[in-house]
Every structure is written in structure tokens, then in C-alpha cells.
Amino acid sequence: MAFSLPDFPWDSLEPLKKQAAGHQEGLIDLSVGSPVDDTPVIAQEALSRAGNAPSYPLTAGTPELRAAIATWWERRRNTGPLESAHVIPTIGSKEMVGLLPTILGLRSGDVVVIPEIAYPTYAIGAHLIGATVVASDNPEDWPTNTSLIWMNSPSNPTGSVASIATLRSAVARARELSAVLASDECYAELSWTLDAVPSLLDREVTGGDLTGLVALYSTSKQSNLAGYRAGIMAGDPELIDRILQVRKHLGLIPPAPIQASLAAVLGDDEHVARQKERYRARRDVLLPAVLAAGFRVDHSEAGLYLWATRGESALESVEWCASRGILVTPGYFYGEAGAGHVRIALTATDGHIAQAATRFSG
Numbered sequence: 001m002a003f004s005l006p007d008f009p010w011d012s013l014e015p016l017k018k019q020a021a022g023h024q025e026g027l028i029d030l031s032v033g034s035p036v037d038d039t040p041v042i043a044q045e046a047l048s049r050a051g052n053a054p055s056y057p058l059t060a061g062t063p064e065l066r067a068a069i070a071t072w073w074e075r076r077r078n079t080g081p082l083e084s085a086h087v088i089p090t091i092g093s094k095e096m097v098g099l100l101p102t103i104l105g106l107r108s109g110d111v112v113v114i115p116e117i118a119y120p121t122y123a124i125g126a127h128l129i130g131a132t133v134v135a136s137d138n139p140e141d142w143p144t145n146t147s148l149i150w151m152n153s154p155s156n157p158t159g160s161v162a163s164i165a166t167l168r169s170a171v172a173r174a175r176e177l178s179a180v181l182a183s184d185e186c187y188a189e190l191s192w193t194l195d196a197v198p199s200l201l202d203r204e205v206t207g208g209d210l211t212g213l214v215a216l217y218s219t220s221k222q223s224n225l226a227g228y229r230a231g232i233m234a235g236d237p238e239l240i241d242r243i244l245q246v247r248k249h250l251g252l253i254p255p256a257p258i259q260a261s262l263a264a265v266l267g268d269d270e271h272v273a274r275q276k277e278r279y280r281a282r283r284d285v286l287l288p289a290v291l292a293a294g295f296r297v298d299h300s301e302a303g304l305y306l307w308a309t310r311g312e313s314a315l316e317s318v319e320w321c322a323s324r325g326i327l328v329t330p331g332y333f334y335g336e337a338g339a340g341h342v343r344i345a346l347t348a349t350d351g352h353i354a355q356a357a358t359r360f361s362g
């Protein structure tokens with residue numbers, strides 16, 4: 001029987017959004033992590049230079065793009081040397097998160113492991129092909145018939161970061177199970193309290209052996225490129241080739257001008273550092289105000305969210321925020337373990353963040 005899709009979680013927030021919009025100074029929406037700052041000029045210029053695109057683009061990406069992706073992983077994620085065969089561009093990372101179980105040929109009866117508190121798309125992608133979803137952060141508990149394991153570091157929504165040791169034990173267990181281990185790292189450049197956010201593909205984790213491992217990254221957040229849909233993936237060349245072949249059959253190809261733009265932003269670290277400082281400043285304004293409102297903020301070492309609780313139900317906290325004209329996301333969108341938390345996004349303008357801080361602490 002076909003899996004019946006749950007309602008899209010954010011649609012259920014409409015009544016609370018309406019309530020918050022009734023605030024005399026208007027709605028401040030901190031519920032969705034959608035970037036609000038300008039797309040960097042370097043991306044826009046590369047896009048328009050590549051605007052004449054009569055031919056079908058390469059599913060594998062242009063040679064320039066593949067080189068830029070490989071170099072980015074080496075430079076920013078300490079993978080050691082990568083070749084074109086280790087990388088592929090994606091249409092943003094969400095489609096790859098949703099489609100990976102399908103692309104890998106998983107079926108009903110296969111087990112897909114996801115984090116205990118997780119971005120909803122990992123489970124949706126597994127349910128769509130009838131796989132069994134197990135939510136567990138403990139490798140010891142991953143079932144013997146597991147085919148695919150998702151990790152997400154830095155986590156959306158909690159902002160927790162997996163250490164090298166945690167990643168190593170995940171790799172060891174995945175190999176024991178002959179399962180594919182996929183790490184979604186789309187917030188990797190936004191770390192606040194740690195020196196670095198290790199990648200699953202970090203040499204310190206893999207010792208240079210990428211067998212069974214893939215990692216995803218996105219330029220949506222680091223480069224305000226969410227509207228372009230520009231993601232990247234790297235890992236085991238055998239898996240990347242399987243992914244490439246399926247994507248060729250399905251026509252899952254980032255458009256040529258987007259490929260050009262993606263190559264340009266991957267080669268420029270400066271705009272990423274600037275954007276990070278914008279978010280750091282917003283975090284510095286919002287975090288003390290959220291604490292002053294009686295919330296405790298857990299994890300949130302990296303990424304674009306504060307994972308906050310006041311020891312009440314998530315809905316009570318969402319309603320309290322809505323009464324101040326602020327929309328936040330209830331933690332139960334991310335699983336039962338989030339039932340007492342809300343996720344507060346840093347993706348709003350400086351003006352809105354300042355106003356939100358006043359409303360939280362007032």
C-alpha cells in the first residue's frame with residue numbers, strides 16, 4: 001500500500017502565524033531557516049555570464065565545477081585528495097536527502113537509521129520506498145539489517161556537532177553492517193563555540209578510506225543561494241557513480257548557469273566568512289534575550305538555530321512566542337524527543353532580530 005504522506009509540518013503553523021501576525025508591530029518569522037541576505041555578486045555574475053545555455057547540462061557537472069567541488073572538500077573539510085569521481089553536484093541538498101534511499105535501490109524491508117531528533121526529510125525519503133525507519137544516535141543500537149544510516153552534523157534543529165570519535169564509531173559500525181553511511185553537513189561553515197566541525201570524510205575519521213561513505217553540503221546557507229538550489233556531494237566513488245547513473249536516467253541535473261555560479265562560490269571563502277559574521281552578530285543579540293525570557297538553550301554550538309526549552313510543552317512555548325508576534329518551530333516536528341523544545345531561527349534581518357530580542361526580553 002502506498003505510504004500516505006504526512007501533512008507538511010510548517011503548514012500546520014498557519015493558525016499560530018496568523019495569531020503572531022496580529023501583533024501591533026507585525027510578525028517576526030523565526031520558524032523557517034530561509035536566508036534573507038543578498039546573494040553574493042560573484043554568484044549573480046557567474047550566473048548571468050552562463051545565461052546562454054542551449055544544450056543539456058552535464059549531470060556530473062562541468063569539469064570546472066567538479067574540480068571546484070573536489071577542491072572545496074579538500075580545503076574546507078580536510079578530506080585529503082579527491083578526484084572528479086568522488087564528487088557530484090545536486091539540486092540543493094534536500095532532493096538528495098529525500099531521494100538517496102531510492103537512488104541506492106533500497107526497498108520495502110530495508111532499514112534506514114536517522115537521528116533521534118531529525119530534519120523530517122530523512123524519514124520521508126525512507127517511507128516513500130517502504131523502508132523501515134529507526135531513529136537512533138547509538139551505533140550499538142543500529143539493527144543488523146540496516147542499509148542506510150543518516151547522520152546530520154551540525155544538526156538541524158539542535159545545533160549539536162558530532163566529534164571525530166563519534167564519527168569514527170559510526171563508520172566502524174556502518175562497515176560492520178555493510179550499510180551506507182551518509183552525513184548531511186549543510187551547516188558545517190557556521191560553527192559558534194567550536195574551532196571546527198569535522199566532516200564524516202575528514203582524514204582523521206576515514207584514514208583516507210571512503211568506502212561506504214558519502215557527505216552532503218549545500219551553498220544555500222553559507223552563500224545565500226537557497227533560491228539557486230545548489231548543493232554538492234562527495235564520497236566513495238562507487239557510490240557516487242551509482243548516484244550519477246541514476247541521476248542521468250532521471251534527469252536530475254543542476255541547470256548550467258547554476259553550475260557556473262556554484263563553481264564560483266565554492267572558490268571564494270571571503271563571502272562565506274562575511275555571512276558567518278552576520279549570523280554570529282544575530283546570535284549574539286538573540287541568545288541572551290531568549291535566555292532572559294526563561295528559556296534554556298541546548299547544544300546550538302553550530303548552525304542557524306537556537307534549540308530552546310522552558311520546561312513546558314513545545315506548543316506552549318510556540319504560543320508564548322506567538323503572543324509576542326514571533327513565530328518559532330515546535331520541536332516535535334523533529335521527533336518525539338523534541339517535544340519540549342522550540343527551534344528559533346537566526347535567519348532574519350538585523351532589524352527583525354533586534355526587535356525579536358526586545359520582545360523576548362520585554
Ligand SMILES: Cc1ncc(COP(=O)(O)O)c(C=O)c1O
Binds near residue numbers: 033093184
Ligand atoms: C539538515 C538539512 N539538510 C538539508 C537541507 C536542505 O537544504 P538545501 O536543499 O537548501 O540545500 C536543510 C535545509 O534547511 C537542512 O536543514
